[in-house]
Amino acid sequence: MGLKEVVGHSESKAKMHNDEILKYLEGIVLLEELKADSKGLRAFSEFLTVTDFPVGSEIIREGDVGGGMYFLMSGRVLVMKKTIQGDFYPVAKLAGGTGIFFGEGALFGQEARSASVIADEACRCLVLDGGDFERFCRLYPQWSVGVILRLAKVVATRLRALNQDYVMLYQALVSEIRG
Amino acid sequence: MLIIVAALTAVWLFSSLAAYYFEVGDANSNIKTVGDGLWWGVVTFLTVGYGDRFPVTASGRMVGVFLMMSGVAATGILTARISAWFLEEAILARRRNVDERLKGHFIICGWRDDMKDLLEHMVGKDTGNGAEKVVIVANVGRDEIDAIREDKRFEKINFVGGDFFRVDVLQQAFPDKASRVLILADRARSQTGVSPSAEEADARTIMAATALGKLAKTAFVTAEIIDPNLSSYLRMAGVTDIIYSRQYSRLLLGTAASGTGLANVLNDLLDPKSGTALQTLDIPEALHNKTYSEICKTLDPSGRTLFVGLIEHSGNTHTIRDRALREAQKTSNVKKLIDNLQSVKQIRCNSPMFNPLPDYIVPSGTVLITIRVDHSVTRTEGAA
Numbered sequence: 245m246g247l248k249e250v251v252g253h254s255e256s257k258a259k260m261h262n263d264e265i266l267k268y269l270e271g272i273v274l275l276e277e278l279k280a281d282s283k284g285l286r287a288f289s290e291f292l293t294v295t296d297f298p299v300g301s302e303i304i305r306e307g308d309v310g311g312g313m314y315f316l317m318s319g320r321v322l323v324m325k326k327t328i329q330g331d332f333y334p335v336a337k338l339a340g341g342t343g344i345f346f347g348e349g350a351l352f353g354q355e356a357r358s359a360s361v362i363a364d365e366a367c368r369c370l371v372l373d374g375g376d377f378e379r380f381c382r383l384y385p386q387w388s389v390g391v392i393l394r395l396a397k398v399v400a401t402r403l404r405a406l407n408q409d410y411v412m413l414y415q416a417l418v419s420e421i422r423g
Numbered sequence: 424m425l426i427i428v429a430a431l432t433a434v435w436l437f438s439s440l441a442a443y444y445f446e447v448g449d450a451n452s453n454i455k456t457v458g459d460g461l462w463w464g465v466v467t468f469l470t471v472g473y474g475d476r477f478p479v480t481a482s483g484r485m486v487g488v489f490l491m492m493s494g495v496a497a498t499g500i501l502t503a504r505i506s507a508w509f510l511e512e513a514i515l516a517r518r519r520n521v522d523e524r525l526k527g528h529f530i531i532c533g534w535r536d537d538m539k540d541l542l543e544h545m546v547g548k549d550t551g552n553g554a555e556k557v558v559i560v561a562n563v564g565r566d567e568i569d570a571i572r573e574d575k576r577f578e579k580i581n582f583v584g585g586d587f588f589r590v591d592v593l594q595q596a597f598p599d600k601a602s603r604v605l606i607l608a609d610r611a612r613s614q615t616g617v618s619p620s621a622e623e624a625d626a627r628t629i630m631a632a633t634a635l636g637k638l639a640k641t642a643f644v645t646a647e648i649i650d651p652n653l654s655s656y657l658r659m660a661g662v663t664d665i666i667y668s669r670q671y672s673r674l675l676l677g678t679a680a681s682g683t684g685l686a687n688v689l690n691d692l693l694d695p696k697s698g699t700a701l702q703t704l705d706i707p708e709a710l711h712n713k714t715y716s717e718i719c720k721t722l723d724p725s726g727r728t729l730f731v732g733l734i735e736h737s738g739n740t741h742t743i744r745d746r747a748l749r750e751a752q753k754t755s756n757v758k759k760l761i762d763n764l765q766s767v768k769q770i771r772c773n774s775p776m777f778n779p780l781p782d783y784i785v786p787s788g789t790v791l792i793t794i795r796v797d798h799s800v801t802r803t804e805g806a807a
Binding site: 327328335409412 | 761
């Protein structure tokens with residue numbers, strides 16, 4: 245399986261050298277364990293798709309199910325969420341090139357996306373499909389264990405923060421009802 | 424209606440052709456063609472009777488008698504039908520008080536003996552309220568309203584007769600689509616000749632305000648109350664714009680103690696004819712969340728306008744809370760979300776703030792209070 249090259253919504257041809265992608269992947273902490281073996285990163289990169297997004301396009305839509313995880317190589321994205329009434333508000337602005345990734349939740353199950361991601365500038369992403377990730381893990385368990393552990397840490401950190409939020413909301417609700 | 428027309432046409436056709444049939448053979452006859460017969464039929468049936476054509480045979484005359492009699496009957500029925508239709512329209516037009524298509528209107532609940540003078544302040548080009556956008560809900564006779572409608576300016580005023588504090592009466596004024604409501608402290612003599620006490624009037628105002636809290640969620644409600652101690656009930660009902668008419672006159676009298684002519688100042692500020700008026704000014708969106716001094720300087724670079732202060736959270740309570748609630752949720756930080764939501768609870772609508780510090784950040788949903796001075800009015804007075 246060679247490196248797939250996909251042109252997203254834009255017309256610009258994504259002519260990327262494998263070396264360039266490998267160099268970018270080296271900077272990602274998540275893939276630290278893959279670097280130990282020179283073949284590790286190369287094997288991993290074969291499961292990735294290069295996709296370009298023009299300014300203003302929606303990379304992930306809140307509420308959509310499934311999809312993949314995105315490594316932001318270049319450009320800038322805006323993470324947006326919706327209130328119950330349907331008003332959008334910005335959560336974060338992420339600039340590429342620094343090992344930024346998002347949408348990792350899609351690797352572990354078919355759950356609805358928790359936020360929208362919109363291209364604030366023209367973006368180039370490496371997309372890892374949920375199914376492809378599973379295939380990678382089964383093919384190369386010796387490398388994938390490290391990646392999965394690191395991803396588990398990311399998810400666990402988020403879960404802890406969510407737990408704190410939950411406690412805070414719970415207290416607020418109780419004190420509100422007490423009056 | 425269609426059946427009647429068909430029957431009449433049948434009678435006319437049948438009679439005309441019968442007359443032609445009997446007449447055409449007679450030597451003295453003047454109905455010689457089918458056309459002659461039809462023409463004679465119409466002229467006879469409609470009881471016109473020109474006499475240019477007439478039957479001469481006995482059978483033809485018999486047909487003529489039949490046609491004349493049915494003609495008289497038919498004309499009577501038709502006349503009755505048409506006049507009944509006109510009458511029905513007229514009755515409906517009189518009964519139809521408020522056009523159901525009305526929206527963004529101004530509802531005045533209650534009655535005052537000086538209603539017409541009051542309307543002069545509120546209806547007209549200056550205030551942007553056309554008379555057709557005003558609905559009066561009051562328990563007064565139709566003649567009182569007709570007296571007001573005699574004035575050309577108030578011709579199109581809408582009226583709902585009945586007690587304004589009753590939900591079924593209020594609903595006839597379409598409060599859900601109104602933009603403003605004024606509840607008067609109604610102490611006018613009712614149709615039975617009893618004028619309510621101050622307590623009764625206030626109780627009615629509070630009842631109406633409570634009902635309108637549910638019925639007129641988007642309207643800005645102003646209420647007049649006689650006893651200031653009862654104003655907390657109005658606040659509970661969501662009314663934030665309260666007029667304490669009795670207290671005002673007492674306070675005004677109180678200024679006499681200072682002996683400085685303050686009464687004149689207050690009068691000029693309130694009387695629209697004086698050329699000086701307290702008014703509110705909307706802040707353009709570009710200036711939201713800017714400092715007070717920056718807003719004043721941008722709106723009036725010459726510095727001639729007299730800025731008195733501002734009213735935060737100005738407008739309808741429901742709308743303000745709704746907007747604040749939506750704004751409050753726009754964060755992913757739960758701690759901040761809770762703080763925001765709690766601050767929504769604390770919002771006090773329509774509370775004025777006088778002369779804020781120049782670096783005060785003015786939040787959105789605020790209006791400025793200014794004193795408009797019409798220099799042309801004061802100057803002409805000075806010249807005279």
